[in-house]
Amino acid sequence: MSGVILTVTLNPSVDRALEVDALVRGEVLRAADSHIDPGGKGVNVSRALLANGIRSTAVVPTGGAEGEQLVDLLEAEGVDLLSVPIAGRTRSNITLAEPDGTVTKINEVGPVLSDAEFAQVSKAVLDAAATADWVVICGSLPPGPSIAAFTELCERLVAAGTRLAVDSSGPALLAGVSAGAALVKPNREELAEAVGAEPATFGDVVAACHRLRAAGAGTVLASLGADGAVLVDADGVLAGVSPVSVPRSTVGAGDALLAGFLAAGARGASALTEGLAWGAAAVSLPGSRMPTPSDLDRTHVRVTPDPDPSRPLHS
Numbered sequence: 001m002s003g004v005i006l007t008v009t010l011n012p013s014v015d016r017a018l019e020v021d022a023l024v025r026g027e028v029l030r031a032a033d034s035h036i037d038p039g040g041k042g043v044n045v046s047r048a049l050l051a052n053g054i055r056s057t058a059v060v061p062t063g064g065a066e067g068e069q070l071v072d073l074l075e076a077e078g079v080d081l082l083s084v085p086i087a088g089r090t091r092s093n094i095t096l097a098e099p100d101g102t103v104t105k106i107n108e109v110g111p112v113l114s115d116a117e118f119a120q121v122s123k124a125v126l127d128a129a130a131t132a133d134w135v136v137i138c139g140s141l142p143p144g145p146s147i148a149a150f151t152e153l154c155e156r157l158v159a160a161g162t163r164l165a166v167d168s169s170g171p172a173l174l175a176g177v178s179a180g181a182a183l184v185k186p187n188r189e190e191l192a193e194a195v196g197a198e199p200a201t202f203g204d205v206v207a208a209c210h211r212l213r214a215a216g217a218g219t220v221l222a223s224l225g226a227d228g229a230v231l232v233d234a235d236g237v238l239a240g241v242s243p244v245s246v247p248r249s250t251v252g253a254g255d256a257l258l259a260g261f262l263a264a265g266a267r268g269a270s271a272l273t274e275g276l277a278w279g280a281a282a283v284s285l286p287g288s289r290m291p292t293p294s295d296l297d298r299t300h301v302r303v304t305p306d307p308d309p310s311r312p313l314h315s
């Protein structure tokens with residue numbers, strides 16, 4: 001990886017993960033263990049890159065006590081930050097993790113980003129993008145910015161020649177696609193929402209990825225949970241899987257997949273293999289802990305071209 005990666009998390013969080021024996025509604029649950037991590041999808045991409053010796057800069061709007069905590073947590077990890085102060089309070093997201101790997105997440109909506117604050121964040125991103133190899137915009141949009149304003153940011157980045165990656169959902173994902181993002185990383189639900197149809201087979205996934213490419217995206221990396229991932233780009237179609245024997249927490253797995261894919265050059269079987277190794281390692285770790293080189297095992301990753309279109313999805 002030659003250039004700098006800029007990650008942008010418009011709605012970051014402080015992630016609190018509580019390990020509980022079993023989730024029972026209406027009961028007092030005692031947590032066996034707990035972790036606090038800096039959170040948000042772009043933040044996690046930066047953390048995963050750093051854990052593997054690759055520096056990036058994370059752009060985050062932050063406010064209130066949780067905003068200060070987020071900055072402290074990220075600085076303690078050594079993540080390079082471009083923090084834009086905002087009036088609202090940074091959100092806290094809760095994960096309840098059960099021993100079988102089931103996670104229940106409660107994500108706050110997040111603080112409103114005013115027009116002036118969004119303009120400040122956009123300026124910081126556009127300025128820093130001039131020297132970036134990739135700009136990676138991830139996660140949900142906070143309340144406030146219109147989809148038109150977000151689309152304009154994506155379009156300006158693409159017009160400036162930036163390689164843009166977007167990992168978001170709903171209209172924000174489609175904004176990245178129509179702006180001509182070089183890469184989008186929908187998960188299964190996001191892909192289904194983007195094309196208006198639930199994929200049941202690998203053929204459905206590949207068809208949906210082709211639709212996003214026809215609508216403007218360069219490369220589509222569709223993550224499919226335990227079914228692995230499908231990569232569709234100008235070179236063709238690849239599918240890969242990396243089985244995990246004991247899943248502990250899937251939180252941040254998609255962010256680790258994306259980070260590994262970018263770290264390995266974002267093209268072809270080698271990048272897909274790397275992404276899958278990072279994703280599988282993240283699933284084996286608690287909370288949203290990001291894998292380090294010693295957590296990675298590429299020997300279990302299987303990547304093949306042109307998956308059988310009739311193969312059903314399981315997860």
Ligand SMILES: Nc1ncnc2c1ncn2[C@@H]1O[C@H](COP(=O)(O)OP(=O)(O)O)[C@@H](O)[C@H]1O
Pocket residue numbers: 187188222223224225226227228229242243244247250251252253254255257275276279280283
């Ligand atoms: N249960 C699982 N077993 C094995 N790998 C998994 C599992 N869940 C996720 N992964 C890995 O993590 C990647 C991202 O997970 P996914 O749930 O698709 O994304 P997101 O976290 O964005 O929703 C997958 O492509 C896969 O490589």
Ligand SMILES: O=P(O)(O)OC[C@H]1O[C@](O)(COP(=O)(O)O)[C@@H](O)[C@@H]1O
Pocket residue numbers: 011013015038039040041042044093105107138139140141250251252253254255288
């Ligand atoms: O922006 P969103 O979609 O609310 O997601 C934010 C959450 O996603 C994470 O980045 C983890 O990603 P996943 O839950 O998709 O694996 C958390 O750190 C954070 O709490």
